[in-house]
Amino acid sequence: MSVGMRTKYLKINPLVPELHKIRLAARILARGGVVAFPTETVYGLGANALDGRAVRRIFRAKGRPADNPLIVHIASFQDVQDLVAYLPPRATLLMQRFWPGPLTLIMPRSGLIPDEVTAGLDTVGLRMPSHPVAQALIRATRLPIAAPSANTSGRPSPTTGQHVLRDLRGKIDAVIDGGPSTVGVESTVLDLTSPVPTILRPGGITYEELQAVLGKVAIDPAVKGQQVEHPKAPGMKYRHYAPAGEVFLVTGDLERVVARVRALVAAWQRRGRRVAVLATSETAPFYQDEPRPDYLEVLGSRRQPETIAANLFGALRNCDRHHADIILAETFKEEGIGLAIMNRLRKSAANRIIRA
Structure with missing residues (x-):
């Protein structure tokens, strides 16, 4: 990949996505490309989550540190079994209650997930987005899609296709523009490998909603500003969301x-x-x-x-x-x-x- 590549721009109906545009983007992903796509939270920059080389292209395009793990996006509950070593207690309950939606669950990874996705950790974050375009794209690729936010690392996350183009035009293969994201902040990341389920990043599913389902929920100190050296989820360690001013x-x-x-x-x-x-x-x-x-x-x-x-x-x-x-x-x-x-x-x- 080199800066200056031609980035395809695919304007799409977010409610009834045009299949020929979805299939075009799916072909790009299947051959190891990187594609930005809308979700209900923010726009994601996706690659085949099972292809370490493709995932490395995400990091290069964004200028993202390699020790910052990615979230894997799926479109069916059946996909979970292949991607995790085992289902932690309460995982099924949370998936039934909040998926598809803005909740990422941290679980023990399976051997299918390459180190590039998890930053070498033995856990992986899985999410099932609710956005029709994201769902259609994942189904068309028949692959899990690893995707951080589709912006230059450290910048404010993108909530429109134009935000993505301003940051990444010439660095990625394609942008699917499905209009503005509705939630506007990233998914909640919940660690199910801790003794008490722990929020590593707050987002579209609130602490109160999780507490109503689980009873006891902890909040990681990093959420309120404490620094961490070994992040288990995106956004915990590095400068994020920063404008130029x-x-x-x-x-x-x-x-x-x-x-x-x-x-x-x-x-x-x-x-x-x-x-x-x-x-x-x-x-x-x-x-x-x-x-x-x-x-x-x-x-x-x-x-x-x-x-x-x-x-x-x-x-x-x-x-x-x-x-x-x-x-x-x-x-x-x-x-x-x-x-x-x-x-x-x-x-x-x-x-x-x-x-x-």
Whole structure:
């Protein structure tokens, strides 16, 4: 593979995917190529999960560290038996309750999974996406598909086909554009090899939903910012979700947060910096008066945090398009999908947090 290759662009109906386009992408994957495709969470960059050479192309295209494991995407419950050494307790219950959907289960790997997928670990993450295009593609290839997010490593994850093209055009074989992802943050990763099922990465399935099914669920310290040296799941170790500008989180009582953000906007602008603010529909009116940010992005309503999750990565990318040097983001309650939102914001800010 070389930079400058021609990347095929396949616009597709996300509800009724055109079979000839799916088959074209499936042929690319079957011969060892890499294809970006939509899922309900974010866009994935896929390769045949059973072909170590094809999987290495994912890492090269993204500039991804080799010790960062990938998630394997499947389209049927029967596929699980071939890819795991054994089913941990509660795995079947979770699959029946949450698949297809944004939940990745960490289980003991079988000998079919190459080291390139698992970063040499003895576990593998499996997920059954619910997006019709992802399901159709996996079925057409008749192969499990290893896929991280389809972006340059460290950048905000892509939620549209255009996001993928901006990062990876000329580096991958094809992009299937099935419109915007609906969840907007990656899948929840749940480790079933721990004594207590443990969330390694929060996402589209919430802690509360898992707790309702399992009873006891743990949260890995990395979720709230603690560093790990040997990640068992994507997104645990390296800089992630970062735009070009520096992100700062401003936390505290909301009224004080707004006042502090406005003061910071004025201070940074006096130093000649372009400042963006990530706000909500509840607070956006307070940023309309001077000092006004150079760019204001309204993520959604605090009463509907799922809209904030869906818009977050696109908002970070928009800040780059508006050449923001500094990005000031409000914070959110770490409950429900808010746990995933705050996990992504902390990583994008490299834990730079200002208390109002």
